[in-house]
Amino acid sequence: MIRVVLPGHLRALARVGPEIQLHIEGPVTQRSVLDALEAQYPMLRGTIRDHVTQERRPFLRFFACAEDYSLEPPDTPFPDAVASGAEPLLIIGAIAGG
Amino acid sequence: MSGVRVLVGTRKGAFVLTSDGKRQKWDVSGPHFAGWEMYHLKGSSADPNRIYASQTSGWFGQIIQRSDDGGKTWTQPGTPPGEQTGPGGMPKGESNKFVYDTSAETGKPLTTHQFYDGKQHPWEFKRVWHLEPSSTDPDTVYAGVEDAALFRSTDGGKNWKELAGLRGHGTGPRWQPGAGGMCLHTIILDRKDPKRIYIAISAAGAFRTDDGGNTWKPINKGLYSQYIPEPAAEVGHCVHHVAMHTSRPNVLFMQKHWDVMRSDNAGDLWKEVSGNLPTDFGFVIDVHAHEPETIYVVPIKSDGEHFPLEGKLRVYRSKSGGNEWEALTKGLPQKDCYVNVLRDAMAVDSLDKCGVYFGTTGGQVYGSADAGDSWSPIVEHLPAVLSVEVQTLP
Numbered sequence: 001m002i003r004v005v006l007p008g009h010l011r012a013l014a015r016v017g018p019e020i021q022l023h024i025e026g027p028v029t030q031r032s033v034l035d036a037l038e039a040q041y042p043m044l045r046g047t048i049r050d051h052v053t054q055e056r057r058p059f060l061r062f063f064a065c066a067e068d069y070s071l072e073p074p075d076t077p078f079p080d081a082v083a084s085g086a087e088p089l090l091i092i093g094a095i096a097g098g
Numbered sequence: 099m100s101g102v103r104v105l106v107g108t109r110k111g112a113f114v115l116t117s118d119g120k121r122q123k124w125d126v127s128g129p130h131f132a133g134w135e136m137y138h139l140k141g142s143s144a145d146p147n148r149i150y151a152s153q154t155s156g157w158f159g160q161i162i163q164r165s166d167d168g169g170k171t172w173t174q175p176g177t178p179p180g181e182q183t184g185p186g187g188m189p190k191g192e193s194n195k196f197v198y199d200t201s202a203e204t205g206k207p208l209t210t211h212q213f214y215d216g217k218q219h220p221w222e223f224k225r226v227w228h229l230e231p232s233s234t235d236p237d238t239v240y241a242g243v244e245d246a247a248l249f250r251s252t253d254g255g256k257n258w259k260e261l262a263g264l265r266g267h268g269t270g271p272r273w274q275p276g277a278g279g280m281c282l283h284t285i286i287l288d289r290k291d292p293k294r295i296y297i298a299i300s301a302a303g304a305f306r307t308d309d310g311g312n313t314w315k316p317i318n319k320g321l322y323s324q325y326i327p328e329p330a331a332e333v334g335h336c337v338h339h340v341a342m343h344t345s346r347p348n349v350l351f352m353q354k355h356w357d358v359m360r361s362d363n364a365g366d367l368w369k370e371v372s373g374n375l376p377t378d379f380g381f382v383i384d385v386h387a388h389e390p391e392t393i394y395v396v397p398i399k400s401d402g403e404h405f406p407l408e409g410k411l412r413v414y415r416s417k418s419g420g421n422e423w424e425a426l427t428k429g430l431p432q433k434d435c436y437v438n439v440l441r442d443a444m445a446v447d448s449l450d451k452c453g454v455y456f457g458t459t460g461g462q463v464y465g466s467a468d469a470g471d472s473w474s475p476i477v478e479h480l481p482a483v484l485s486v487e488v489q490t491l492p
Binding site: 007008009010012013042043045046047048050051052057059060093094 | 131132133134155156157158159160161174176177192194195197
């Protein structure tokens with residue numbers, strides 16, 4: 001199981017608490033995490049990455065183990081600590097505007 | 099007893115205001131979708147319990163919400179509860195998906211429009227500004243989006259398909275964004291002729307289809323906009339809103355960036371009816387439910403100063419279809435008021451007497467139960483109001 005922390009707006013949309021758990025087969029990457037997340041919570045499809053291009057929405061970032069993975073290719077593995085569930089993957093909305 | 103349901107979209111959530119036919123005491127529910135920009139909510143006249151809502155965010159994109167119980171509960175149409183994945187395990191969420199048409203079947207795909215700098219810019223979906231349910235089928239609903247295009251769903255909002263003939267009719271590369279973005283903000287369905295639809299885009303102008311959305315033509319003759327390179331151009335006008343009375347589908351009223359306009363021939367020719375208005379800049383315009391020649395606007399000082407003249411919030415009413423206007427002030431603040439009333443933030447009910455409602459960027463929603471003669475605030479401290487729609491309930 002891996003742990004994912006969503007921004008507040010998306011928690012409300014998916015009707016989940018501060019942290020959710022996902023089961024992922026194989027490498028734990030940005031792509032595999034988002035595939036699993038959207039399969040389990042289809043209402044989030046299109047909110048983190050574009051429906052068609054699959055590109056990360058500009059005002060969202062991916063942080064893990066105090067590092068920014070937002071600009072990494074989507075198949076780059078996250079750290080072992082995320083894959084093991086020791087550390088959560090943080091999906092964070094940019095602090096901008098009101 | 100009949101009643102009224104007022105659907106209010108704000109910068110930070112949606113609110114549903116309900117009252118009986120007297121329209122004196124109001125219940126307020128909300129915020130629904132707290133923290134999200136709710137650009138527009140509108141109920142189906144074919145099924146008053148069916149309401150569609152545009153939930154949007156610069157961070158998280160577009161969500162379509164639907165209620166089947168008059169706004170008490172909401173679901174995303176493409177993701178019904180208990181059915182979380184589609185065939186083959188693929189996720190749903192299709193109701194949030196607005197993809198511009200690029201098929202060869204509809205002609206050469208249109209990919210660019212004019213940008214602020216005069217250069218061509220790719221079409222990029224940003225949000226749904228306006229949802230217009232069919233008057234006969236609760237599952238059919240139209241969506242006007244930014245960057246400007248018209249989409250339609252025939253399955254209750256689960257899937258959306260662009261009516262690509264609008265962007266593809268030829269003038270699209272000359273459309274450009276207004277200050278609020280290049281939005282398709284007005285959709286008017288002709289109840290007498292299901293194949294006729296009017297739409298308006300800022301800043302491109304008004305357009306009409308007479309064949310159900312396959313082909314379109316600009317209907318901007320008579321508009322004169324001094325602030326564009328060719329003031330009488332075929333397209334490029336910053337139309338803020340258009341209104342029509344259902345009994346007279348050939349008569350249209352328009353609040354343009356500057357100028358209040360009228361057409362008596364389905365938009366083929368417009369004439370100015372600003373008359374004695376103190377300023378003819380503004381955003382909203384609407385028509386009395388029972389008197390097709392009675393129309394309402396809220397004059398705003400200028401395009402540089404988006405608030406009422408002299409700090410006095412005044413609705414202006416014309417009972418002659420324009421030109422002769424009277425100020426309606428009873429119950430509205432007449433000093434130190436510097437709010438705006440945005441283009442989709444006025445609506446009327448169909449009770450007798452006609453109720454008129456509008457919302458402000460200061461978070462007030464005002465209502466009049468006597469066709470505008472007097473006003474009172476229904477709520478006063480909401481987030482900035484983006485849209486107001488009304489359902490008259492049996």
